[in-house]
Amino acid sequence: MSPLWLNLDAQDAEAEGANNMNHDEKLVTIRAMTMYGGSFVNALAQAWLLADEDNCRRIEAAFPEYMKKYGPGGVLADRSGKVPT
Helix, strand or coil, X not given: CCCHHHCXXXXXXXXXXXXXXXXXXXXXXHHHHHHHCCHHHXXXXXXXXXXXHHHHHHHHHHCHHHHHHHCCCCCCCCCCCCCCC
């Protein structure tokens, strides 16, 4: 059995959350990552801000759990599902 990080189907399914976000929601998510995440999450957010569109998608696909955690409906969201900025 392959390790979870090699299971591309599971990653693709989780990445759907980021794919369903519009650009403004992604920017709010990235801002939340820089404000509330640790050093690694902050570095991912900085890389996303510097990346072109293809590399942004790669970051989102590689780390869907952070997009979900810091995005709309994640642990930082209020009752409306919005992340504080």
